[in-house]
Amino acid sequence: MKKKGINFYLHIYFKILAQDIKSKMSYRADFIISTIGMIFTNIAGFVSFWILFRNFPSINGWSYYEMMFLYGFSLISITPVQCLFDNNWNLRMYVYSGDFIKYCFRPINLFFYYQSEIFDIKGLGQLAFGLATMVYAWTKIGLACTPLIILKTIIFLITASLIMIAVMNAAAATCFWITNSFFVMDLALKFRDYAKYPITIFSPVFRFIFTFIIPVAFIAYYPSLVILRPDNIPVLSWISPAFGCLFFWLSYKLWMHGATKYSGTGS
């Protein structure tokens, strides 16, 4: 079979996207309520952040605005997983009920087809919230605003988001083996809340764990160091894009491995 090009996939993606948005729009009330819910979550997250820092002006040498930058950075970098890979949450239901088999019969990449089926618009509110937070912190810290820095920020944001995508993919893929992956996914989702803290607060053992075993430190801490502390960038920050790609590729392989092993329910 001839390998299909990226144009072909983009074309298909937008076709599926249009269908998804149409079907979402037919449940308008649900859409509006969900969006409000998402905004609520972001506001509450910010309020708890604010309450905490009212009491403590700095944590481990990190000032209020630097922490806020980290917070905004982590919000932006978890947006792609929210918007583009939300169908992972339904995977266990499809696998359990046997409906997953329908994806196996399509003549396109299984992973691509499955993930493209849902686009979660709610995530865009989070993106706006994250951007506003980051820009506010950016101006308060007085960081320079050159094209090079902005380019760096964008590249590191994208690669950071790959980590979160990888974590969620891997968590969702566990359902091919243990059926009920909800708890694994819920656990993985919690990791994103830890991403907003500087890794230096942990003891060396946990620093190692959060860097190499559960790579939460790559979601915000290491990439944002490149922008926040340009004088003293650790090697891990520079290789975080490579890590992002590597983890994404690994999670993709795991997901596909599970999917090809899937034998259906016989119905």
Add this chain to the structure above:
Amino acid sequence: MKLKKYFALTRCGILESLQFRASLLVMFAGNLVYLTVVYFLWKSIYASSGTNSVNGMTFHDTLIYLVLATALFNFMEMYAVWEIGRNIQTGKIVLDLLKPIKYRSYLFWSYSGSFVVNFFTTFLPTFITVCIVTSSAVPLGINLLYFALSIVPAVIINYSIDFIVGTICLYTESIWGINIMKQVIVMLFSGATIPIAFFPETLKNIVNYLPFTSIYNTPLSILLNGNPQNANILTMLGIQVIWCIALLIVSSVFWKISLRQITVNGG
């Protein structure tokens, strides 16, 4: 025997949660990671602040408070909104309404089994661990009895709020958004994410007029207080009981009114 039918549901619940041992294990692991993060985060917060006690809470107090808040959450959270919402969407609710038992009691008692299991698998181990880690900073005296007493209204208040929010789903047929809003508000205003003692004055005053503090803050403050004044404890328990009764009435009246509205798709 009136209670017999309820205990039958409890028994089913226990058997059901024991069936999902893998998820219990994952939940346990997730808690462990969460507690580690909380421990190091607050440790470095207190280290940076330079004082031993902030807002009248020492590091150990805060740690015990937050750890046990999580343990309480795992123990009390029933995801009743999800259950009601799913039952509405699938139409299963019709079958439950036909049962010769009130839907509200049916749902509560079918969850009661997981209370029992979660108490022994999460709350008790966490409690013992926290006692050891903080080298018995938890005062072990009469306050344990008061704590146990205040858990009962806390569970009922939590369930009633869930049930009221679940009833709203009858109108909106949207689950995710409603549920996330409820969860965010309860978690923040009950003091489960940040102890109420850290809140700014105005916010503290507002929160004191809301029922949410009765869920987590009241039991935990009672637990942390080694020499309780009787009058003090009685007021706290009294407020809990008043909220408990008020919310029970609201939830049952609201449910009765809403049942007339119900439209079920097929079923």
